[in-house]
Amino acid sequence: MREFLAHARLQQADEQWQATYGTRAGVEGTIHQAVAVTGMRRARHLGTGGRVVRPARLTRR
Structure with a gap:
């Protein structure tokens, strides 16, 4: 575990890793x-068959 x-x-000391993180x-x-x-x-994304989550202000009529 120590190793x-x-x-x-x-790895975390590397500049490339820090930029990615x-x-x-x-x-x-x-x-x-x-x-x-x-x-x-x-x-969920449109077209995946799942429900679509919309902000409440758009779903009220």
């Missing part, structure tokens, strides 16, 4: 913010 952690920490962290932050604001946990 695995040491190897992972070595920075992008991922940005995407996850955006998703978190969207969930916090809208309260939606999941949305």
